[in-house]
Amino acid sequence: MVSKKQISLAEFRKLTERYSNWSRWGRDDQRGTLNYNTPQTIRSARSEIRSGKTFSLAIPLDNKGPQRGLFGRFNPILLMTRDGGDAIIGAYSADWLGGEEKETRSADEVIVMPTQCATHWDSLAHIIHRDVMYNGRSAAEISSTGAKANGIFASRGGIVGRGVLLDIPRSRRRNHLAPGEGISSDWLEETAERQSVRVREGDIVMVRTGHMAAARARGDWGDYAGGPAPGLSLDALEWISKKKVAAVASDTWGIEVQPFEVKEVHIPFHVAAIVYMGLTLGEIFELDPLASDCAKDGRYSFFLSAQPLPFTKGVASPINPIAIK
Amino acid sequence: MVSKKQISLAEFRKLTERYSNWSRWGRDDQRGTLNYNTPQTIRSARSEIRSGKTFSLAIPLDNKGPQRGLFGRFNPILLMTRDGGDAIIGAYSADWLGGEEKETRSADEVIVMPTQCATHWDSLAHIIHRDVMYNGRSAAEISSTGAKANGIFASRGGIVGRGVLLDIPRSRRRNHLAPGEGISSDWLEETAERQSVRVREGDIVMVRTGHMAAARARGDWGDYAGGPAPGLSLDALEWISKKKVAAVASDTWGIEVQPFEVKEVHIPFHVAAIVYMGLTLGEIFELDPLASDCAKDGRYSFFLSAQPLPFTKGVASPINPIAIK
Amino acid sequence: MVSKKQISLAEFRKLTERYSNWSRWGRDDQRGTLNYNTPQTIRSARSEIRSGKTFSLAIPLDNKGPQRGLFGRFNPILLMTRDGGDAIIGAYSADWLGGEEKETRSADEVIVMPTQCATHWDSLAHIIHRDVMYNGRSAAEISSTGAKANGIFASRGGIVGRGVLLDIPRSRRRNHLAPGEGISSDWLEETAERQSVRVREGDIVMVRTGHMAAARARGDWGDYAGGPAPGLSLDALEWISKKKVAAVASDTWGIEVQPFEVKEVHIPFHVAAIVYMGLTLGEIFELDPLASDCAKDGRYSFFLSAQPLPFTKGVASPINPIAIK
């Protein structure tokens, strides 16, 4: 069920061809599999709202996050520009209020953060393979001012609809998968069956590995941000492709199994999924409270609202996905 | 219908008492009127989803935004830490990939932005009146590291449910209201009636003034960020209070009418609404495409998903509210 | 004396060849004309220190600076991470001090700024001409992580020595030069003569145009950051080359005359000076108080200490040049 086997570069090339969606939605398409997410799938997802109970799938945004410097990423830095201390010491009235005003004070702040430092979507401009992006766009379209194509802005009107949680460890009576364990198509299907949930075209699928829960149990993020991890195997692409899901997310830093499955290609699942399939990927999702609730009521589908912030040339966006059951 | 009249400080004091919700939801409450937004209201809001068509109510996040420096605010600054140029010039492989890797490259970025520079929610920690916040919490709970109480984190599990748009200028056959025009309770009620929409407890109400449309028509934000503007009058608190709405947003920079209605108190509507009523306020909402659609189909209610990012000590959050019809 | 004439692209090509210092100090050199600045020139500069009086040649670093958004530049943003308000409201003790400590508090801050937003040196990695930098290095050596060659780090041990001020408008009994007025070699020489100062090999030469004084007199930076300006003409390269100066700075945003002198090449003086000559350029220098003092005592030379901050891969650095007379 778990594929730890290595895949050759030649096999990888075939695989990227097999799952490629280039031109499927037109030569100018920048949304990839989010095209499966239509007004119709959103409309039918409304029936998932039954109790109205909500779950935030985002980890808290502060300096206690998982980043340890890899890729130059760091945890969010919040810097106050006006605060309660200013109010009490009478420090800022003259700066922006009339001289006589003695009543109103306000608090304001600036945030400095990598867009991928916490719970986020990777847009289709996040990964470049041999100098091209999804749909054959040149890497030259991503300059120091950001991405002119395939960026997160293309999905600003979504990403909402039916969400499905596949809780791999729970379905196998384990606490969490181990680093290096790759999740295959068979395993995804088996979990769906055991959970009695049917995955439909346009769904947003969340795959729980328990890797975040393990870090939490440890009381330390450790090498969560970039170290060996369980995650999606290249083998999972078959299931993802057949199911026509709109996006896939997980509770790990990098969604795919690490160590990687192709010697010559780093983050090969990202390459195949983002560059060729055009699949939007979600990372560092907090799935544990939702998973507990699903285990309790036996219902693993829900309405999901996980829209990104509309950075016009951004390659990713921090998000706060809300699951509504 | 439009109140430009000034209110005395004594009247203002009475008004803050009348509309105060302190202790209404317990002494430790930090969510204020968001308490009207319950699983039940969310559940019943699902019927608003009919066609599945979505509308993003956020303005684009880039350096073309409205900020001009007031309060030290500036437009979002996006800074790439890895980009397509790096890929093409072969610049960064050695930094984080194994020496032999020749295939995969990625793009990443850092964002620097005031949380209130574009479309956002003001949390209940945003405003301080005479050294206290909502529910009597001391301003001392907001230090340089952020807000320990009443902050945006308290609403991380929401703000979703039934949304209602009140398009004031359209209901009065005008393009937009003028700076200085205050929106009264009567006017809100009249607009709802003309639009044949009933506002219910727990709704999130968006009030369109046309002020953003006017800036767009001008082709220049001008003094949009902080200048005179149409907006909610203190008189509107009666209607808001009676209707028990969960949150109110608008298409202006500061939601309330400017010049202000109380000589001695700056942003008096913010004070009464946030500090006393505990009302979460939304600003710089892009309401025009949604408003056009509502005018076309005559339906001014919809499902709204406008959850904030979970900054643990933040006083506000940029958002991308999604309206689903 | 003032060259407003246009230079053809062919002439410009010849000029860049004529003044090129590529390989002059070795194929690996990254310091260019700073090589003229030697222990010997520094040693002999000590005699310039006579009264011990000092002048800061930097403009203040705050949000009142000249930047208006060109090239994505903005004025410095200072954000406090601990302040006096925190101390007074008792907010932060528990965060980093032992629970019982009641005595000591501290203030700390973060700075966000473009390195070229105020008084600064441009390193030899600042300008790229037809994909190459100074000494023939490829532009590919400047990626998203900064410059691997020709950057500001190469001059971290300097830039100190003898400074000379050439006050062009004062020597011509004018308040300031006009936008578009280009400073020629003749004019530089004439000013030195009128000021009775001899420019020596290794000197750091500051050329005053009065353009900053004009902005100050106006009470508004206006288009100082990027608009038409007086400044060095391409003709000045002859004098600079012959004199073997180590670096040249001025009181304008871009040191060179604007509008530019070559139709096909933007900032042509930067190209010829930085890319070919290897000349470190200083911009937005505050020269007025120093100039007044020089006019008073008739002495236009001094000891100058204008070392950059050692950003390892930076292309520029903010500085506070100190002139000692």
Added chain:
Amino acid sequence: MVSKKQISLAEFRKLTERYSNWSRWGRDDQRGTLNYNTPQTIRSARSEIRSGKTFSLAIPLDNKGPQRGLFGRFNPILLMTRDGGDAIIGAYSADWLGGEEKETRSADEVIVMPTQCATHWDSLAHIIHRDVMYNGRSAAEISSTGAKANGIFASRGGIVGRGVLLDIPRSRRRNHLAPGEGISSDWLEETAERQSVRVREGDIVMVRTGHMAAARARGDWGDYAGGPAPGLSLDALEWISKKKVAAVASDTWGIEVQPFEVKEVHIPFHVAAIVYMGLTLGEIFELDPLASDCAKDGRYSFFLSAQPLPFTKGVASPINPIAIK
């Protein structure tokens, strides 16, 4: 020679009184002991320049610095806004150059850094004791917008003059002092004598502990940023006071010995030195190459140029101190 003994709170109170310089240079003074640094001391320091050889006393500014998150500090973050990749891929011309320009490209960057993250001066606004700063100024003068008094701006015209290095471990034939070893007045005097250097009024004194060298030898900063360290003892204040030095710096993160010498007062040396004596303190100075050279030629004095950047309301500044021998 090394004082590890604890000092009582009562003794500490006496000590702050004894060494207080409040009002010594007037009630409005904001420069403290920098007042000892006069045109005369600068003038006489010129004779220290003999060979013209320079030493940068700053550590490199990049993400390999010592910060590990204490006090919310982090290492410098350099973010390119235009780079060589942009030039090569032809990405940014249209943004700011005329459509036809094909020749000139440039590189630019933004820096995000705490002012105290690397080599820096602490201004007299850095420390607050029982709600007051140096010269009795209220902590209320330091709000979220920075310090209105005692800040780094007050020393923008300096800090240059005669520098003296006291190499404590070398004078005692040790590689480095151990964490917890406090440097006393006796030890400072003894080292000066062994080095045959006379410390004069207005000097800037650098005290080497070897603690940075130890980290370098280890190949890891470890707990350099905030852990136990050798450093100045409260006992050293007597010598510093008598010598009338202008400023004191060291090669440790916090200049003073840690663990601290007063149970009830954190960073007690900072309190006594900055708040009461008005002594500007330098931290994270790179003293090793200079120390080697001094050991070689037996000369421990030099000209020093260590001016701060002129942040108008800053409490500290990163610096690149240049020693000239």
